[in-house]
Amino acid sequence: MAATRLVSTILCLLLLFSSTTAKKIPSRRREPCKQMVLYFHDIIYNGKNAKNATSAIVGAPAWGNKTILAGQNHFGNIVVFDDPITLDNNLHSNPVGRAQGFYLYDRKDYFTAWLGFSFFFNSTNWHRGTLTFAGADPLNKTRDISVIGGTGDFFMARGIATLMTDAVEGEVYFRLQVDIKLYECW
Ligand SMILES: *[C@@H]1O[C@H](CO)[C@@H](O)[C@H](O)[C@H]1NC(C)=O
Numbered sequence: 180m181a182a183t184r185l186v187s188t189i190l191c192l193l194l195l196f197s198s199t200t201a202k203k204i205p206s207r208r209r210e211p212c213k214q215m216v217l218y219f220h221d222i223i224y225n226g227k228n229a230k231n232a233t234s235a236i237v238g239a240p241a242w243g244n245k246t247i248l249a250g251q252n253h254f255g256n257i258v259v260f261d262d263p264i265t266l267d268n269n270l271h272s273n274p275v276g277r278a279q280g281f282y283l284y285d286r287k288d289y290f291t292a293w294l295g296f297s298f299f300f301n302s303t304n305w306h307r308g309t310l311t312f313a314g315a316d317p318l319n320k321t322r323d324i325s326v327i328g329g330t331g332d333f334f335m336a337r338g339i340a341t342l343m344t345d346a347v348e349g350e351v352y353f354r355l356q357v358d359i360k361l362y363e364c365w
């Protein structure tokens with residue numbers, strides 16, 4: 180009898196405790212605290228454009244090479260890039276930062292990539308700091324990747340970035356539109 184009373188008291192206490200701790204968790208923010216649209220421009224080395232290429236194939240499968248992306252949906256290629264970021268879709272606009280990182284092609288039977296990169300901003304009249312992105316890119320019309328952190332003006336930021344391929348010129352140039360929605364701002 181005493182034992183059951185003890186057990187029920189403990190249960191009551193546990194319930195109380197869990198309900199009070201649950202109340203302390205802030206409700207999740209559903210609206211972005213910051214939103215911006217940026218573009219970045221990738222000029223892939225193709226054997227002839229070493230001077231203006233902003234990305235290079237650094238890894239290729241045994242059946243490929245580092246000049247031309249391999250067949251079978253480029254499976255096994257890794258590309259490192261240092262691309263200009265602009266506020267509009269013009270490659271020749273004044274860049275506000277650089278997109279730096281890599282993408283790798285990770286599916287043989289379907290065209291997909293995986294992205295890991297940072298936006299590095301060092302602009303006197305825009306922003307300073309970084310935003311870091313990572314995620315699977317199924318190369319659909321639009322696809323979401325994670326904004327996993329930030330520094331400087333974007334200290335501790337987190338959110339979602341929607342990517343859209345805005346232009347493609349052969350295997351040499353593509354432009355991505357990045358619609359960034361931050362749900363955590365400091
Ligand atoms: C890169 O440079 C080459 C040679 O000057 C030029 O033909 C090409 O259009 C340039 N590519 C881009 C995307 O500006």
Ligand SMILES: *[C@@H]1O[C@H](CO)[C@@H](O)[C@H](O)[C@H]1NC(C)=O
Nearest residue numbers: 243244245246247248249250
């Ligand atoms: C690289 O591979 C492509 C196609 O896979 C081929 O056309 C090209 O000749 C190769 N280049 C070199 C330097 O081996």
Ligand SMILES: *[C@@H]1O[C@H](CO)[C@@H](O)[C@H](O)[C@H]1NC(C)=O
Nearest residue numbers: 277299300301302303304307
């Ligand atoms: C950032 O910009 C400042 C001023 O334009 C410059 O002095 C500095 O070297 C830049 N830093 C980097 C890491 O590019």
Ligand SMILES: *[C@@H]1O[C@H](CO)[C@@H](O)[C@H](O)[C@H]1NC(C)=O
Nearest residue numbers: 316317318319320321322323
């Ligand atoms: C991507 O596009 C393909 C083909 O259009 C579609 O079947 C698939 O559901 C899409 N995936 C996502 C994650 O939207």
